[in-house]
Amino acid sequence: MAGETTLAESAQAIFCSMADYLGASKSEKILNLKLYPKFDDFLSNSKNKEFLDKALTRVKVDGNAKDVFEFLSKKDSWYQSSIIIANKIVKDLKEIDSNYNISQEGYSDGGMFYLRGNVDVMKDIGELFKLANTSPITKRLEKELPGFPGFKDINKWSPADIYFANKTSQSEIKKQLTLAKKSPYSFDILNQSITKMIDEGNLLPLSLKKTTKSASLVKVNFSDDIRNKLLNTVKFINTTNWKEYKRLDRTEELSWLKIKQGQKTETRDIRLMIDTGGGKGEIKLRHDPSGSSSGRLVIEFLGGGEARGGSIASHIALHNLWSAVDKSAADKFLKAYNDGLKEFSKIKKDKDKDKTTLRSDKYKNTSQYDHHMAIASAENITNNIMPIIKTWFNSNTDDKAQKLTRLMFQIATSRSPLSSRFVIAK
DSSP states (O other), X not given: OOOHHHHHHHHHHHHHHHHHHHOHHHHHHHSOTTTOSSHHHHHTSHHHHHHHHHHHTTEEOSSOHHHHHHHXXXXXHHXXXXXXXXXXXXXXXXXXOTTOOXXXXXXXXXXXXXXXXXXXXXXXXXXXXXXXXXXXXXXXXXXXXXXXXXXXSGGXXXXXXXXXEEHHHHHHHHHHHHHHHHSOOOHHHHHHHHHHHHHTTSEEEEEEOOOSSOOOEEEESSOHHHHHHHHHHOEEEEEOOOOXXXXXXXXXXXXXXXXXXXXXXXXXXXXXXXXXXXXXXXXXXXXXXXXXXXXXXXXXXXXXXXXXXXXXXXXXHHHHHHHTTOHHHHHXXXXXXXXXXXXXHHHHHHHGGGHHHHHHSEETTEEHHHHHHHHHHIIIIIHHHHHHHHHHHHHOTTTHHHHHHHXXXXXHTTOSTTOOOEEEEO
8 A cells, every 4th residue: 555645645636626526615515524524424425436436537646546545534634634625725726826716616627637646747847857957057056046955856846745737737848848858958947837837727736734624725936025025034043952862771772671661861853943924933953863874864844824844854955055154064064964974874784684673672653773773863963963053053143043044944845946836735
């Protein structure tokens, strides 16, 4: 079975398609959580099954329908979120642009599709992103734009989880692909094409956020003035009181026994408390020891009014951003990180030999293997870099810290100068 993200986003596409087919007035009556609080309740009505079958003819997703429905039967919160967002989009998408007049029944007669995964429009847009991202024009801009580290993945350009697209947009994107393969391509050309399709109501990139109460639609990167106004309101306040991590006993095994007894260690992350103008938020920095032999440094934005959550998963990206503000401090951070990384990688390689056995010993939401890697991460990387980060931010609150905070926020939330338009449904 596919992962939770694939199944949840595929479910959202299917219910959005159903809402469009039903139209706004019918949708609110049929996609009704009071009548059908759970997905199994919804399926108990044979007419609803027919609507689901119709919706499946108007979507192209990479989640198998049978798996999606099994997932929704087990995950009430994702079913509820899908219903709430689908009703919001069919009713109010015209507020994003008047050309999205999808509230009438049978919109576009099935000529507009919700897409998720490496299919059709999304696949071609992914190819266009690669061509623009690797072009000489973009490489030059990475050097000229202060603090712009380049796009390490497509989500920093556009975090759209699903696309709403018709045949006109499919044709336009094919034209863009032909153009991009013939001559140097750029994000300027790509973004102009995306903007035109959105303005004409032919394409909509949707970034989904789970909700179980109400939904709103938020335009991102539609106006340089609005984007810059938001970025200028982002203000660093202070850091959390990070303290050096210490294992609970002299060996990893004994420390794990104390974890199982309910004892706790110091947190391994540090948080930058910020004000986004629309609410309080935070940027959390942590080393994630899972995955590759080196793990990864994650800079994650949480909360804050109209802003979208997002993250940067690269210590190199942080170094590049920091260098635009204070190269000396950035280099000091990078050296500390790389020094710690050498020892961490050795330990991880050794622990991975017994990964299966260590993972079989579990307590609550963690395992002995996870705890061993947390110790290796904290003692060799976190304890190296967090004092540098904490001291620098708390001693540069008037100017430099503000600039770096805004740069991190800008990249994490996909609001860089080269990012595309998208709509958050949350």
